Amino acid sequence: MAIRRFxxxxxxxxxxxxxxxxxxxxxxxxxxxxxxxxxxxVTNVGAIVVITSRIGKEEKTAMEIAAQKFNDSSKSRKVxxxxxxxxxxxxxxxxxxxxxxxVKKMDAIVGMHSWQEAALVxxxxxxARVPVLSFAAPAITSPFIxxxxxxxxxxxxxxxxxxxxxxxxxxxxxxxxxxxxxxEDAYGGDSGMSTLFAEALQNFDAEIxxxxxxxxxxxxxxxxxxxxxxxxxxxxxxxxxxxVVLRSSLPMVTNxxxxxxxxxxVGGESAWIIPDSITSLLDxxxxxxxxSMEGAIGxxxxxxxxxxxxxxxxxxxxxxxxxxxxxxxxSNPGVYALRAYDSISIITExxxxxxxxxxxxxxxxxxxxxxxxxxxxxxxxxxxELTQAPLFKIMYVAGNRSSEIDIWTPEHEEDRNSNETxxxxxxxxxxxxMPTPSKPLxxxxxxxxxxxxxxxxxxxxxxxxxxxxxxxxVLNNSLNNRDxxxxxxxxxxxxxxxxDELIALVSNKIYDGIVGDLTxxxxxxxxxxxxxxxxxxxxxxxxxxxxxxxxxxFMKPFSGTLWLLTxxxxxxxxxxxxxxxxxxxxxxxxxFKEQISTILWFAFCSLFxxxxxxxxxxxxxxxxxxxxxxVFVLTSSYTANLSSMLTIQRQDNGVTINSLKKExxxxxxxxxxxxxxxxxxxxxxxxxxIKPLNxxxxxxxxxxxxxxxxxxxxxxPYAKVFLQKYCKGYTSIPxxxxxxxxxxxxxxxxPLAREFSEAILRISENGVLYELENKWLNPSNGCPDPNVxxxxxxxxxxxxxxxxxxxxxxxxxxxxxxxxxxxxxxKNFPRSQVANQVNATQRNHSSTGPKVAGVALAxxxxxxxxxxxxxxxxxxxxxxxxxxxxxxxx
Numbered sequence: 019m020a021i022r023r024f025x026x027x028x029x030x031x032x033x034x035x036x037x038x039x040x041x042x043x044x045x046x047x048x049x050x051x052x053x054x055x056x057x058x059x060v061t062n063v064g065a066i067v068v069i070t071s072r073i074g075k076e077e078k079t080a081m082e083i084a085a086q087k088f089n090d091s092s093k094s095r096k097v098x099x100x101x102x103x104x105x106x107x108x109x110x111x112x113x114x115x116x117x118x119x120x121v122k123k124m125d126a127i128v129g130m131h132s133w134q135e136a137a138l139v140x141x142x143x144x145x146a147r148v149p150v151l152s153f154a155a156p157a158i159t160s161p162f163i164x165x166x167x168x169x170x171x172x173x174x175x176x177x178x179x180x181x182x183x184x185x186x187x188x189x190x191x192x193x194x195x196x197x198x199x200x201x202e203d204a205y206g207g208d209s210g211m212s213t214l215f216a217e218a219l220q221n222f223d224a225e226i227x228x229x230x231x232x233x234x235x236x237x238x239x240x241x242x243x244x245x246x247x248x249x250x251x252x253x254x255x256x257x258x259x260x261x262v263v264l265r266s267s268l269p270m271v272t273n274x275x276x277x278x279x280x281x282x283x284v285g286g287e288s289a290w291i292i293p294d295s296i297t298s299l300l301d302x303x304x305x306x307x308x309x310s311m312e313g314a315i316g317x318x319x320x321x322x323x324x325x326x327x328x329x330x331x332x333x334x335x336x337x338x339x340x341x342x343x344x345x346x347x348x349s350n351p352g353v354y355a356l357r358a359y360d361s362i363s364i365i366t367e368x369x370x371x372x373x374x375x376x377x378x379x380x381x382x383x384x385x386x387x388x389x390x391x392x393x394x395x396x397x398x399x400x401x402x403e404l405t406q407a408p409l410f411k412i413m414y415v416a417g418n419r420s421s422e423i424d425i426w427t428p429e430h431e432e433d434r435n436s437n438e439t440x441x442x443x444x445x446x447x448x449x450x451x452m453p454t455p456s457k458p459l460x461x462x463x464x465x466x467x468x469x470x471x472x473x474x475x476x477x478x479x480x481x482x483x484x485x486x487x488x489x490x491x492v493l494n495n496s497l498n499n500r501d502x503x504x505x506x507x508x509x510x511x512x513x514x515x516x517x518d519e520l521i522a523l524v525s526n527k528i529y530d531g532i533v534g535d536l537t538x539x540x541x542x543x544x545x546x547x548x549x550x551x552x553x554x555x556x557x558x559x560x561x562x563x564x565x566x567x568x569x570x571x572f573m574k575p576f577s578g579t580l581w582l583l584t585x586x587x588x589x590x591x592x593x594x595x596x597x598x599x600x601x602x603x604x605x606x607x608x609x610f611k612e613q614i615s616t617i618l619w620f621a622f623c624s625l626f627x628x629x630x631x632x633x634x635x636x637x638x639x640x641x642x643x644x645x646x647x648x649v650f651v652l653t654s655s656y657t658a659n660l661s662s663m664l665t666i667q668r669q670d671n672g673v674t675i676n677s678l679k680k681e682x683x684x685x686x687x688x689x690x691x692x693x694x695x696x697x698x699x700x701x702x703x704x705x706x707x708i709k710p711l712n713x714x715x716x717x718x719x720x721x722x723x724x725x726x727x728x729x730x731x732x733x734x735p736y737a738k739v740f741l742q743k744y745c746k747g748y749t750s751i752p753x754x755x756x757x758x759x760x761x762x763x764x765x766x767x768x769p770l771a772r773e774f775s776e777a778i779l780r781i782s783e784n785g786v787l788y789e790l791e792n793k794w795l796n797p798s799n800g801c802p803d804p805n806v807x808x809x810x811x812x813x814x815x816x817x818x819x820x821x822x823x824x825x826x827x828x829x830x831x832x833x834x835x836x837x838x839x840x841x842x843x844x845k846n847f848p849r850s851q852v853a854n855q856v857n858a859t860q861r862n863h864s865s866t867g868p869k870v871a872g873v874a875l876a877x878x879x880x881x882x883x884x885x886x887x888x889x890x891x892x893x894x895x896x897x898x899x900x901x902x903x904x905x906x907x908x
Contacts, residue, residue, distance in 0.1 A: 059376060060096045061369050063362065064118040066111060066129035066139065069103045072268075072302055073131070076351060077358035079339050081128070083331070084362035088369075095369050097362070100124065112138035119146045125376060128173075128361045130154050134203055140170040149382045151361050153354075155403065157181075157210040164402045169382060172403040173361050177211050183317050183410045183426045184262060184291055185218035191289065193449040194547070195227035195258040195767025199274070201266040202233055211264045227258040227767060235270045245277040253281060256527055258767055259288040260449035263296065268303070271296050275310040289447040290314040294353075297413050300420045302348040311415045313447070319353045320409035320425055321394055328393055331359065353394060360392035450769050458507035459530040459770075462520050465512030468688060468713050471739045471794045472535045475512045481533075484794035488552050489533045489762070491786050492777040503773060516690045521545055524765055531764040535735065537692060538758030547766055550775035551759025552787060553795075558737035559751040560730040561673050562721060575659035577814040584652060587827060591645045592621045594831050598638040598838055625649055637834040644830045648823055659815055675753055678729055679703060686711050686720055686727035688736065697731065701755075718744060735760065738795045 065081055068074035078101060085097045100122055102114050111130075118124045119142060127143060128151040130136040136152035143150035150170050156163070157177040163170070188196055196219070198212055216226050230252055238244055261283070263271060271292065278284050290313065297316030300308060322328060336349040368384030389398045396406040412424040453459040463481045467473045473483045496503030511529065513520055517536055523529050525545040537555055538548045576584070596617045600607060607613070624645060633639055678685060685703060687693040689710035697703040709727055711717055717740065720726035732740065737750050764771045781787045817824065 059094070060098050061126070061365070061376065061381075062098045062100060062122065062124045063365060064100045064102060064115070064122070064124035064127045064129075066102045066115065066127065066135070067358075068131070069101060072299060072346075073352075073354045074103075075339070075343055075346070076355035077129070079335060079342060080331075080351065080355040080359040081362045083334050083338060084359045084366065088362075088366035092366075092370065095372075097366055097369070099362075102129075108132070108134045108138050111135050112142055115139040116142045116146075119143070119148050124148065125378065125381065126151065126365055128153075128358075128365070132203060133157075136170070136172075137167070140167040143167075143169045147378050149378065149385060151364070151385070153357060153361075157214050159401075159403065168402075169378075170402060171382075171385060171399065173357060173364075175404055175406075175408050177214060179408050179428060180294055180317065180410070181211060181214045181218050181264075182428065183412075184264075184293070185215065185221070185224075186426065187291055187315060187317075187412065188219065188224055188260065188262070189222045191260075191446050191449065192769075192772075193260045193289070193767070194224045195256075195449075195765075196224065196260040196262050197228045197230060197252065197256070197258055198226050198262050198264055199230040199232065199266070200264040201235070201270050202231060215262070215264060225766065228252060228256050232266065232270060232274070235267060235273075241270075241273055242277060245274055246281070249277055249281050249283060253283065257451040257530070257765065258449065259283065259286075259447070259451050260291075261289065262291045263293055265293060265295065268296055268299050268307075272303075272307050272310065275307075275314075279310055284310070285313055287448040287450055287452055288313075289449045292316040294319055294410065297420065298353050300413070300415065301350060301352065302346070305418045308415060308418045308420070314415045316413040316415065316420060317410040317426065318413050318420075319394075320411045321353060321356055325393075328356075331356075331393060356392070356394040360394050360397060363392060364388050364397060448769050450767070453507040453530075455507050458509050461508050461510055461531045461533050462513045462523065462529050463510050463532075464517075464520075464534045465514045467534075468690075468711075469535075469736055469739050470714075471742075472735070473533075479510070479512055481510050481512065484790060485534050485760075487790050487794070488778070488781075488787070491781045491790065492774055495781050495784070495786065496773070496777050503777065518542075518692070521763060524763060527765060530768070531762060531770065533762050535760045536763055537733065538761045539692060540758075542763070545766070546763040547768055547771035548758075548761045548763055549771050550778045551761045552778050552782070553735055553760045553791065555757040555759045556734045557753040557755035557757070558732055558734050559673060559675075559678075559753050560717070560732060560737055560740060560748055561728075561751060563747055563749045571663060572660065574663055574814050575656045577816040580815060580817045580820070583817050583824060587645070587648065587824065588621055588625075590828070590831060591624070591641065592617045594641045594835060595620060595633075595638055597835065598635045598641070599633060602634050625653070635838075637838055641831050641834050644827050648827045651820065651823055655815055655820075673729060673751055675701060675755075679707075682707055683728040684709060684726065686717055686730045688732060693731065714740060714743075721748070733757065735795055742795075 063085075065078070067077045069078060081099055085099050089096050100118060102111075102118060112135075115127060115138075118127065126149045127139055130139055130152045131154050133152075133154045133156050136150070136154045140150050140152070142148075144167055147169060150167075151173050152170060153173050155172045155174040155176045159176045160166075198215065200211065212226070212229065219225055230248060232245075232248075235241055261278075263274075266274070275284060275290075278288075284290065290311070292311070292314055294317050297318040300311075300316065332351055335351045335355060339346065339349045339351075364385055365381075367388060367390070368381055371384045372380055374380075386399050386402065391397070395404075395408070398405050407428050410426040411422045412426055413420040414423045451457075463475065463486070464473045465475050467483075471484055473481055473485050475481045493503050493506060510533070513523075515523075517532075517534075520529075520532050521536075521542055522545070524532055532546075536542075536548075538551055542548070573581070596613065600613060624642070633642065677683075679702065682704070685697070685708045687697060687708060687710060689712050694708065694710065697708050698705055709720070711720060711727075711730075717727075717730050721730070730740075731753070741748065741750060762771075762774055764774075778787070
């Protein structure tokens with residue numbers, strides 16, 4: 019009955035009324051409890067730092083400031099920091115990180131300055147699915163790194179930017195060889211930085227000359243003794259003095275600099291470059307440390323130290339740091355403190371954006387999606403690594419402090435050099451040990467040269483010759499501001515090895531350089547540094563001279579047109595002399611046959627300036643003088659061109675490189691140089707057809723031998739020397755194959771190669787090199803230049819080259835001829851008719867007109883010319899109209 023009433027609603031039932039209220043109350047209670055739990059949620063962050071070091075102290079202080087700031091501002095979530103000291107080997111760090119995650123329930127891990135530690139902790143974080151923020155990154159980023167460690171976030175860039183910055187400093191200072199120094203990590207490596215650095219140096223033809231590998235400082239029982247021995251070994255091994263510390267701890271670098279300064283490797287021409295991990299700590303380093311690093315160049319991560327947020331953080335940091343570490347003198351925050359602060363700020367910012375309960379995957383996603391400006395720079399991740407390329411400040415250590423001299427950016431790495439970028443530096447070290455009296459340059463010279471004009475060593479081992487004189491000329495014309503080459507300390511060491519063997523000795527640092535006739539080649543330039551070539555070099559063929567078979571060679575110096583024009587000029591001269599002289603000169607009178615004989619003999623004698631006939635007329639003398647000048651020019655040109663043609667006919671044997679190979683002729687070459695490989699591999703000669711010869715006289719002996727050589731292939735300077743002695747029996751034919759020229763060689767990276775090159779250019783410009791070449795190499799008188807091509811003289815001279823001379827001759831001769839005709843016409847004109855005409859004209863005209871004046875002037879002129887009468891306009895004369903006692907034509 020009651021049940022039915024309850025169901026049917028017959029009246030209000032009390033249990034039915036209370037049930038909804040109970041359900042609503044329970045919902046409110048559960049919601050409030052969940053909210054209370056959400057508002058009190060704490061995120062545990064484990065920090066692995068070296069608390070006893072300066073870096074660890076800065077990082078711990080900065081993290082605490084960031085956590086405290088978040089806890090004070092956030093009412094719903096809190097952050098709890100748990101610090102773990104990492105001054106232990108990486109395997110123990112990994113086990114400690116595992117304890118933090120599994121026992122202390124850490125929600126995130128930050129810290130780790132070595133990539134080995136970061137990788138091991140990342141393995142732990144991957145298994146526990148806990149985000150790991152690392153302050154370290156590998157030198158070379160693998161494309162599979164995020165697949166292997168998906169919960170690893172790198173709060174740092176790889177080493178590529180830092181390595182490029184160091185390499186750019188090396189390039190800007192024109193250093194070509196460097197010594198790399200690094201302290202091994204716990205696994206005995208350098209994390210690949212040496213490989214990365216070597217690749218960066220190759221971009222501008224620089225390379226690593228020596229690697230000084232240092233074990234971890236903690237593994238050395240006598241670190242000072244070890245460093246001293248290694249530095250002395252380095253000092254004896256190489257002259258390179260550019261030291262690049264790629265990675266090391268500050269205590270190791272401090273000991274290294276102190277020992278290097280004791281052995282003389284700091285200062286002078288030595289240059290030191292220190293990495294970001296060391297330079298960033300110099301502000302807080304002891305003054306004695308800075309003093310030992312005097313002159314070093316360092317790189318330091320650039321950050322904005324003038325922003326409002328930085329100044330606020332800096333004030334908080336200094337107060338807290340002084341309170342926690344009162345014995346520390348310097349309390350300014352460094353880049354490590356800024357990066358640690360930003361790491362905690364990233365975590366707290368990610369926590370703020372979380373919804374619901376703690377979730378490691380959501381926390382990881384929020385961290386990776388962060389994009390805001392932190393104290394250390396722009397914070398944005400791509401591929402679980404910071405995307406912003408770091409900027410570096412280039413610092414210079416001087417006067418117990420480091421000062422900024424430039425800011426390096428990857429975009430402008432190719433636009434700088436030491437002179438423009440660092441004007442505050444008084445000098446850039448040479449980066450190479452300059453020779454001293456106790457340790458002079460050891461320079462090799464060829465001890466037994468086949469051509470003694472280049473290098474000759476006497477019984478006292480004193481060298482002389484063309485190459486040695488160039489070396490002395492370079493020293494005397496040096497204008498180097500850093501270390502004048504005139505004060506260069508050196509000693510010559512004669513050696514009888516081949517040039518390739520000598521180059522190997524220099525490349526292996528047994529000797530410092532080579533002075534001699536060393537041909538510059540691409541394969542050799544990989545082993546040594548060559549100077550500017552001091553003489554050109556090309557392939558020349560020496561062949562026996564052959565006489566000209568043509569009997570009409572004497573006609574070839576002039577073209578047919580010029581011969582014809584010369585004959586016409588001769589005949590014209592004959593006619594002119596006869597015409598001007600035969601009436602007044604008894605030597606040109608007589609019968610027609612006698613006159614022809616005389617004028618022919620006069621003309622042909624004039625070709626040799628041997629005529630003896632007396633000349634009376636001044637006009638004839640003018641004609642003869644112009645003819646003599648024409649004859650002189652023509653005969654000189656004929657002689658020169660005929661000599662050249664005789665020489666060229668001796669050269670014109672039809673010999674070419676192809677004909678030598680085709681006819682299997684025997685070819686001789688100078689033993690000991692690169693020629694055998696060049697002839698066989700380059701020019702494709704059969705090895706049985708080429709013969710090496712040791713001495714200059716052997717070439718002549720082989721030419722004269724029945725089974726000897728047909729052609730000698732020599733470099734141009736050697737051919738010049740050979741033809742100095744044997745030009746009358748041999749001639750040269752250029753083969754049109756060029757080489758790099760002769761130069762000196764020095765060790766790779768040596769600044770002497772550059773300084774010698776500048777001095778060689780200087781003696782080339784001031785004429786010293788030309789004088790030395792004339793002294794030692796130029797052919798004697800009558801010998802041709804082996805470098806002159808034949809085609810310049812194969813054609814006879816034509817009239818175009820002498821048309822001005824012929825024009826002067828014909829115009830002068832013709833002028834004299836016309837003048838003579840005019841004088842004859844005046845002479846034959848009747849004198850009485852002239853006088854009568856003048857008188858008649860005066861009577862017919864009342865005044866003197868222009869015609870009378872003109873006739874009188876002509877008559878007066880003729881009278882003066884004759885020297886016998888004077889005309890007067892009035893018609894009278896001093897005595898008579900004409901007084902004439904001599905009828906010769908002058």
